[in-house]
Amino acid sequence: MTDQITQLFQTYHGSLVRMLFRRTGDRDRAEDLAQEVFARALATPPDNPRPWLFAVALNLVRDDGRRSVRQGRRLQLLTAEGPVSAPPPDQVLDHEEQVAAVRAALDDLAPRDRDALLLKAEGFNYEEIAATLGLAKGAIGTTLARARRRLVEAYRAREKDRHAAS
């Protein structure tokens, strides 16, 4: 069983952390959550691992959402540490503001739409998204269309507010 989990780890860990990072914006938290996912996989080896691992990860993020205050603190710490040779501060600031706006727009989406979008960004096809989220395959196109439209609309609205304020 450990071999199987090792194989799963090698295959999916990077992808899982990347998806969790997109969702949380916190690398430490993403890796903690990924570790938790594999711990659960060890306890209950999944039959269909990819959808299972990502479904558990998305559920964990949702359950862990109450810790957003802590996440904010961690993000500040990450920003304060920064890379040794960082890009120019204005570039970093602009990028961070854009990322914050995108993340806020993503938070505005319905959980199902958001999850579908994140899974698509990780290379899932419609069938895999359907299996992960427990939806009909025929509904995925509509779900993604709505998620993309709402994400862009929410982002544009935030950007408009940001520019109006500055």
Next chain:
Amino acid sequence: MQHLDEGTLQALLDGELNATDASQAEKHLALCAACRRTYVEAKGIFSESDRLVGLLEPGLGAGAVPTAEDPPAGDAIPREVRRRRYRQLAWAASLVLAAGLGYLASIRHYAGRRGGSDLAARAAASSAAPGAPASDSPAVPMQTAAEHAAAPPAAPLSGAQPKPASAVNSMKSATPPAPANAARRESPPSEKRDQAAAPTAAASGVALAESRAREQAAPGSGDAITGERAMGLSTGRPAAGNVAEPSRTLARGFRRISMEEAVRRLSGSIHLIDGMAPQWVEAGPGRFVAGAFPDAELIRVVYQDAPGREIWLDQQRLPHPVSLPPGDTVISTTSSGGLRITWQPEPAFRVSICARVPADSLRVLARHVH
């Protein structure tokens, strides 16, 4: 005429329709202006949404995943691995010292009996630098003497010929190992047994997952995520059998391809560094790489030197001849402190080598690109 619904248009954009459905949808789009407008609008939203989600990838500020512009520094090697390497190096150095002293003592004893002193002096000189590289070896700036001595003889930097693309797979097994494996390579024989049984990064991640599972199974252990974040999980390195797998997340827009595909995408020719074995090959848009031709695909051959620093050999087949200002070679620094040398061996073929190494070392490497 029934219009195409939102889900079908989205599936068409995502390439999720089968050939028959896609063909029907395209025929309908050719005839229906209203659906065409909706399709164009959906395509715009699709691109914008992808761009926004792409912004969420680790990059600026996080410092954990490399951008397409700059290779990760050698000091990106996990601290624990570095510590282990230093411990092992110290151990190996003490063994070499002990052996050298013993050898010296025996030589002195032998010389004393033969009445010769120059023999002992020569032996002392040779034991002081066993296997030291020649001073003009281009590998010296890239490696410490100890690492050079420990490097496998299969990968000399000078005098070797570039390996044919078809041999890439076989080269992978002889490839200088990734940093985690390099640590194993430098260890003394008595430790090799332990390390053969030591967990790979993935296995150590699994071991920690196991310990987490045990914690959860223990009564009253709770569900909180503890601070014992796994080295293996957070700094996962490829297992020994997978040294050709990228040891980091690929930069945004980049994907891994085979050497054969790279050769094909570059219209039949590829440049390699003489005597070094490529770790893997990536392809991505030129617009993500500063100094690259933005409208041409960029092929990146990734190498690693002994300390684990990545060396990128980027190349592009340009759609039309372009001259590089000024002259033929451009040396630039990247935003993260790396160095890049760019040149064009042909009017429509651009090559650049990029690494976080001293300028002299990079120039030497550039001279070995053919």
